[in-house]
Amino acid sequence: MITELGHFALILAFVIAIVQMVVPLVGAHFRWPGWMSVAEPAAQAQFFFTGFAFMALMWAFITSDFSLRLVALNSHSAKPMLYKISGTWGNHEGSMLLWVLIVSLFGAVASVFGGGLPPTLKARVLAVQASIGVAFFAFILFTSNPFLRLAVPPFDGQGLNPLLQDPGLAFHPPFLYLGYVGLSMAFSFAVAALIEGRVDAAWGRWVRPWTLAAWIFLTIGIALGSWWAYYELGWGGFWFWDPVENASFMPWLLAAALLHSAIVVEKRESLKSWTILLAILAFGFSLIGTFIVRSGLLTSVHAFASDPERGVFILYILAFFTGGALLLFALRAQAMQAKGVFGLVSRETALVANNVLLAVSCFVVFFGTLWPVVAEMAFDRKLSVGPPFFNAAFSPFMVLLGIILPVGAMLPWKRGLVGRTAWRLRFVFALAVALGVLAWAMQTGRSGLGPIGLFLGVWMVVGAFADLWLRGGATGRFRRMLRLPRADWGKTLAHAGLGVTIFAIAGLTAWQDEDIRVAELNKPFVVGAYTLELQNVRRVQGPNYRSTMADVEVTRAGRFVALLNPEKRDYPVSRMPTTEAAIDYRILRDLYVVIGDQQANGGWTVRTYIKPLANWIWGGCLLMALGGLLSLTDRRFRVAAGARRTPREGVPAE
Structure with missing residues (x-):
């Protein structure tokens, strides 16, 4: 019953999004206050019903309702509760429902905290935001419905991908989506400003907190994904220039450029056209990332789906929003004349240089990511663009x-x-x-x-x-x-x-130091300044997996450092093995050990890495996110910062 209510709530949210897309936009055009005022309650109602649908799907995962096709394909009764919950978005259909939930969340927040916005601009922003929701509601309901039932439910489910059964991957997608989708608000502000034909300092103040919030979430999401790849995949790296890694990194670069460009719009009323263009491209690259992950165009361990039909639908969405916004940008170019004048040596010029470097680096990553596809389609050549190029x-x-x-x-x-x-x-x-x-x-x-x-x-x-x-x-x-x-x-x-x-x-x-060898039991070997000894390899039964676990003692100059337990896990339900690295974390270095297969002579393949400053990578990312969060709490950059302030007596207005 709850599942059917969730499905109905999703359809109702779709209908409300259509109303929110059309009515306020018409009202803003004709200056009809009643029609414009529809945007706020519609945005909040859309979020409420989408949230209900998402919670209904989560409840189906928690209760292991295998009559639901999505639960049967992506869950199992023996899974720990955390991974039952994260299984809600650990698949294509559930992750898209999370996507539209966040789209509606940002719209609802804008409706509540956007009191300082001019009524026409606010109505248009919420209408554009709703149009994004409409496109993805249609995508879910017509191609990726998470509420489909099975005529004959199985006794148990097929389980979640073992690689996703990890705390890092439980929290990584929500943060990443908050960043991806958060850029939709900057896009909505840009398109609304183009429709109005006005971009000024106040607009720069309004768009900055939304962009900053999206950039913070993207930073945290990318850092969590990088950390997960580091300790979970067992290859010893934190970044592989994987297509899906690049898909999240490109919007991050453009969002950083947009943040700095909006400062110039706010302070000097310059770079208006460039800032609008960045807002369009930043969200456009978020859509490109969605297309890459779900179309099967590029293979990746992170990919959610490889259905070309779904990929074409997303391609249409990408073409409509990005192409439509760029067309509107071209038509309204004359309305974005710069007012501020600055010298060749100035902070404005430094911010322009910052923007150019970030934008060019983004397009370098974009070129390297898609060039193998272009080469195969255009020249019938199979190429691989890997870390050396990037x-x-x-x-x-x-x-x-x-x-x-x-x-x-x-x-x-x-x-x-x-x-x-x-x-x-x-x-x-x-x-x-x-x-x-x-x-x-x-x-x-x-x-x-x-x-x-x-x-x-x-x-x-x-x-x-x-x-x-x-x-x-x-x-x-x-x-x-x-x-x-x-x-x-x-x-x-x-x-x-x-x-x-x-x-x-x-x-x-x-x-870093790297060592790969066949280690025999109770025979020490040296890597850098450390002595390692494989003491034992035993079989361990986990909650929903079987593990081959090693005991590796680490000493330095005869002093005990750590006892590490690298594993090879096998998940019977999904029939998929995983590698679990054992890591001794220290401030200045990590000692990283991976156990491989047993060899003919009875020894085991052991890979050892000494990785200096590894934790500083994610510490630096968290410091960036903390800086963004601190800036977001500044009263000048809150959502309503654009509200016109009443000058105090005796003090001239700014």
């Missing part, structure tokens, strides 16, 4: 971005002097160079990647905090620093987090 093509843009970031963040608006600003950072530069040279001198037989990464990391982290320090003045420095806006502190933490991540990636890539 590392070589992408890294220079990030290095250049890291170099200009501290100086660009300190340049004054309108016009400035590079020499004067760089001179203020002379001690930071000297410290970064000294530590980079020290790292080069201490390493033997290594590349320059590690020292360059250390230089960039110190330059960006210390440079970010030096900006706050210098703004504190000569007297009462700490008091003035603490009184700076939260957005300034957030910017500092985000830039520092990027510096930490760049240094950690460079250090791990340059300084």
